[in-house]
Amino acid sequence: AQSVTQLGSHVSVSEGALVLLRCNYSSSVPPYLFWYVQYPNQGLQLLLKYTSAATLVKGINGFEAEFKKSETSFHLTKPSAHMSDAAGYFCAVSESGGSNYKLTFGKGTLLTVNP
Amino acid sequence: DGGITQSPKYLFRKEGQNVTLSCEQNLNHDAMYWYRQDPGQGLRLIYYSQIVNDFQKGDIAEGYSVSREKKESFPLTVTSAQKNPTAFYLCASRLAAGTDTQYFGPGTRLTVL
Numbered sequence: 001a002q003s004v005t006q007l008g009s010h011v012s013v014s015e016g017a018l019v020l021l022r023c024n025y026s027s028s029v030p031p032y033l034f035w036y037v038q039y040p041n042q043g044l045q046l047l048l049k050y051t052s053a054a055t056l057v058k059g060i061n062g063f064e065a066e067f068k069k070s071e072t073s074f075h076l077t078k079p080s081a082h083m084s085d086a087a088g089y090f091c092a093v094s095e096s097g098g099s100n101y102k103l104t105f106g107k108g109t110l111l112t113v114n115p
Numbered sequence: 116d117g118g119i120t121q122s123p124k125y126l127f128r129k130e131g132q133n134v135t136l137s138c139e140q141n142l143n144h145d146a147m148y149w150y151r152q153d154p155g156q157g158l159r160l161i162y163y164s165q166i167v168n169d170f171q172k173g174d175i176a177e178g179y180s181v182s183r184e185k186k187e188s189f190p191l192t193v194t195s196a197q198k199n200p201t202a203f204y205l206c207a208s209r210l211a212a213g214t215d216t217q218y219f220g221p222g223t224r225l226t227v228l
Contacts, residue, residue, distance in 0.1 A: 009155065032215050043119075043205055043219035044158075051215055090157060094215065101146070101215055102173070107157040 002027040002093045006106035014114050019063075019078040021109050023091035026072065031093045033074040034103065035065055038088040047089075050074060061085070086113045118142065119220035121206050126225045128200075136191045136223045138206035146209040147189035148217060151175060151202045158205065164189055165212070193225065200227045 007022040025031055032051045036044040048059025055067040061084075065076045074091060088110050092103040119140045128134045138147065146165045150158040160173030164183040178197025183189055189208075193200045203224050207217040 034216070036219075041203075041222070041224070043121075043221045044207075046216060046218070049216060092158075101209060101217070102160060102163065103148075103158075103217060105157040105159075107155060 002031065002095060002104045004091050004093050004104055004106035006089075006091055006109050008109050009107065010110045010112070012112040012114060013081045015083055016080050019076070019081045019085065019111065021076040021089050021091075021111065023065075023074045023076065023106060024072055025074060025091070025093045027093055027095060029095050031095065032101075033065075033067060034092040034094075035059065035063070035074075035076050036090045036092065037061075038090065038108075040087075044090065047076070081111075081113045083113050083115065086111055119206060119208055119218060121204075121220040121223050124221065124223060126223055128225070128227050130227055131195045133195060134193050134200075134225065136193065136204055136206075136225070138189045138191065138220060140187055140206075140208045140220075142208060142210070142218070143186070144208035144218075145186070145211045147183070148207040148209070149173075149179075149181065149189070149191045150205045150207065152205060152222075153202050161191065161204075200225060 003026045005024045034049045035047040038044050048057045050067045058064045063078045090108045091106045122137045148163040149161040162181040164170035180192045205222045206220040209217045
């Protein structure tokens with residue numbers, strides 16, 4: 001069974017500050033890992049994904065994440081927060097090599113950006 | 116424009132009524148998924164389908180039903196057996212076997228009065 005833990009249901013940063021959103025996973029097989037962003041009352045948009053290639057993954061809007069197998073982590077970072085980054089962020093895991101690619105989501109982190 | 120459409124965006128129903136949520140995609144994707152989102156709970160998988168005329172239960176299928184008669188359509192029925200149906204419902208699709216990324220529709224917010 002796979003699971004995802006996102007530390008911090010709510011993170012608040014100042015505009016221009018570093019954004020760090022934490023994600024730890026549990027998986028019995030090598031995982032595929034995803035970060036999605038959700039703006040209010042909208043669907044989810046893919047930010048980036050890790051599928052066993054480079055461990056440092058770059059995504060859209062200046063975000064990146066690093067896969068650390070020894071720490072079972074896939075934390076999301078952005079060097080300088082912008083007001084438009086305020087949204088919900090969800091980390092998800094699926095099993096590589098599986099046939100149905102079911103995603104298991106964390107409970108999400110709401111990012112607030114203060115002017 | 117290619118994409119996933121969900122209708123309606125907001126839906127109100129009386130307790131005890133069945134209601135069907137629409138999900139249509141014109142991406143020619145094989146697999147489709149339904150998720151439920153509650154505040155502070157993340158997304159939970161209700162049903163998924165990898166090919167036409169076949170679907171599997173997810174983690175919280177009780178009180179829901181689906182059909183997959185056409186590749187582009189995967190409607191979800193919330194039945195009166197669902198004890199707490201008020202939630203945000205998200206549909207997603209994935210291209211084909213061997214591809215890993217799910218793409219999401221805009222969602223339907225269901226409120227049961």
